[in-house]
Amino acid sequence: MPAISRQLASALAVLKEFQDTAPHPSVVPSGVLTAAQREVLIRAGYLSEIMKGWWLAKRPDRYSGESAAWYANFWPFVSRYLEKRFSKNYCLSAEHSLRLLTADQTVPPQVVVMVNRSTTYTVPLKQNTSILIYGDAKSFPTDRIQVEGVWVMALPEALTRVSETFVQRNPPTIATALRAVDRTALTRRLLDGGHSTIAGWVAGGWKTLGLKDNAAELLRLMNLGGYKVTERNPFGDDFQMPTPWVPKRAAHALRIEALWTSMRGAVIETFGKPPDKASEKSRFLAATRDMFTHDAYNSLSIEGFRVTAELVEKVRMGNWDPRNVPEDMRTRDALAARGYRHAFDAVMRSIAEILDGADPADTVRRDHQLWYAEMFRPSVEMNLVKLSDLAGYRNSAVIITDARHVPPHHDYVPECMETLFNLIKVEKEPAARAVLGHVFYEYIHPTMDGNGRTGRFLMNALFAAGGYPWVIVPFEQRRRYLDAMGAASEQGDAQPLSILLREQVELAPKYREQPPANVQRRYSRKP
Known part of the structure; x- marks a missing residue:
């Protein structure tokens, strides 16, 4: 067997041993392979660099383009990188939390991540994607869950922190969130925070989605608390759901x-x-x-x-x-x-x-x-x-x-x-x-x-x-x-x-x- 073939076979064996037990086998951190092993795998098309210290494992005969393997492994990489860098002390922004919580798995050009310490920087990644890290210890979320291995705001908190611009530009995401959220938990959060403006589009959204009883209860309780709420439909007049709401839907x-x-x-x-x-x-x-x-x-x-x-x-x-x-x-x-x-x-x-x-x-x-x-x-x-x-x-x-x-x-x-x-x-x-x-x-x-x-x-x-x-x-x-x-x-x-x-x-x-x-x-x- 030629020397280059022996080197490739040896490097592939090490990579396979890692992948057999790794939770995300295509995301390879530093320390798994030697520099020589990485080099031979890169030349053969089995490995490409994501950023310094991180590599993407792929089959050279499987994908027609570099982007395919990267997009398929984008969120697994984000999960591994953020865990290694910050442990559990991070959270996606309200907007990106909502996207993951509502099953929007389109790879974004940039993911925005909050951490509970003072820092701001951007991490460039493959295919013109990146991660923006910014510190906000005072406003760090109190209610978080994991989705796709990534820490995100729970739906009630994300809905009360999302920007008005995002609401206007993303009707499908907001509609999915309003149908999926624990409506009692969201109502309580709106009342505790006195979020009268947000309550207006939440109530209007629920009414449009056929959840009229929940909308009426929210408005009654906000009025009882002395809050002036202006109800409005966040989706537009033509947005009418074709099917009724059914509980426990994915x-x-x-x-x-x-x-x-x-x-x-x-x-x-x-x-x-x-x-x-x-x-x-x-x-x-x-x-x-x-x-x-x-x-x-x-x-x-x-x-x-x-x-x-x-x-x-x-x-x-x-x-x-x-x-x-x-x-x-x-x-x-x-x-x-x-x-x-x-x-x-x-x-x-x-x-x-x-x-x-x-x-x-x-x-x-x-x-x-x-x-x-x-x-x-x-x-x-x-x-x-x-x-x-x-x-x-x-x-x-x-x-x-x-x-x-x-x-x-x-x-x-x-x-x-x-x-x-x-x-x-x-x-x-x-x-x-x-x-x-x-x-x-x-x-x-x-x-x-x-x-x-x-x-x-x-x-x-x-x-x-x-x-x-x-x-x-x-x-x-x-x-x-x-x-x-x-x-x-x-x-x-x-x-x-x-x-x-x-x-x-x-x-x-x-x-x-x-x-x-x-x-x-x-x-x-x-x-």
């Missing part, structure tokens, strides 16, 4: 409901009046099947598969033979294309039921996991994926490449998916149903792979239910599409995605009008 599910409520207006405004009538079944299915080559090429290429029209046509015509043709057996892209064909056909069957009168929400709830299983059927047949891996939702962490949004922990995925399908069920506007259904399927990322393809299938099934054509997101718009998805999941802004998809609705007929020869020429090169 913050992740509550946040999805609040985000859906705040985002639907942009979708409805962009799409305007929906089609007057539903699609005619036979015509829709025939037209959509004619678009398969276009759809498969673009959808698979967006996900990073190297697909040509020749490969798609080979699969469509049944000429792909992995058992007897070595090239087909080795082609990952062909497996993806064949799986896409299986899934596409399953989606067509679901849409046929919807256009025959089946409830769209009930149909996609029942069938979305079947589409996913069909997508990976060729991989199961080749013994590359276990059949049991296709059952249910993911049971481990997953990341979205280059996205600051970190999907919910797998323990919360079933409740989040149930929340999503309930929202689809109660949403009356077909465009909002389709666009936001896609957004939040990606937001949750319920499976280990295939989320983008399945999410677009879900979107198109719901578009079809509303009388819209099958929508193709073209590969040449990939960057714009991913940026728009990021704006939706990270900033709660659905307008960029709505504009893009509305454009593609208008362009749908062009795909049906191209003869097969033109399709072959258009997609004859690899993306």
